[in-house]
Amino acid sequence: MPPSCRADRINLHEAGIAEATPSYSELFSQGSISISPDLINKAAEATEGHPFLIQLVG
Numbered sequence: 001m002p003p004s005c006r007a008d009r010i011n012l013h014e015a016g017i018a019e020a021t022p023s024y025s026e027l028f029s030q031g032s033i034s035i036s037p038d039l040i041n042k043a044a045e046a047t048e049g050h051p052f053l054i055q056l057v058g
Contacts, residue, residue, distance in 0.1 A: 020044040020054050
């Protein structure tokens with residue numbers, strides 16, 4: 001089957017690590033989960049800005 005017959009690709013732009021870090025901080029805080037800022041930064045850096053990884057790591 002040619003690639004044109006497959007599902008449409010959705011191109012998600014890369015999110016910056018600087019965007020993921022405060023998002024993680026806010027979400028963990030809302031869940032009453034205490035995580036050090038260093039660990040939050042490491043988690044954000046591990047995603048390399050890829051949207052699916054941001055969701056997975058979070």
